[in-house]
Amino acid sequence: MPKLKTRKAAKKRYKTIGGKRFIRRKAFKGHLLEKKSPKQKKNLAKPVIVSKQDTKAIRIMLVC
Template identity: 80%
Template sequence: MPKLKVRKAAKKRYKIIGEKKFIRRKAFKGHLLEKKSPKQKRNLKNKVVVSQGDTKAIRKMLVC
């Protein structure tokens, strides 16, 4: 049986930290930034821990 391949899109978007947690960047920071306040852009810069419900699907995509 061949090896399972990693989903490249998921590999670029998520990083594993600790035992069973993933981090991701926040949405809405790609474009249309003129109308967003500096405070909002500053808060969008931070990374966030992925919710518990999504970790199982991400783990499957990354073949961990």
């Protein structure tokens, strides 16, 4: 069986923290920011820890 390749899209979106968990950015911060309040934009800028249900799939995508 050949070696698995890293999925480049996942590599760009997720970072490993502590060897077990992953961190990601929130959605809805790319454009249309004029109508969003400063409080909402501040909260969208904060990184989030990925849920345990998604961690296994991301680990397979990143081949770690």
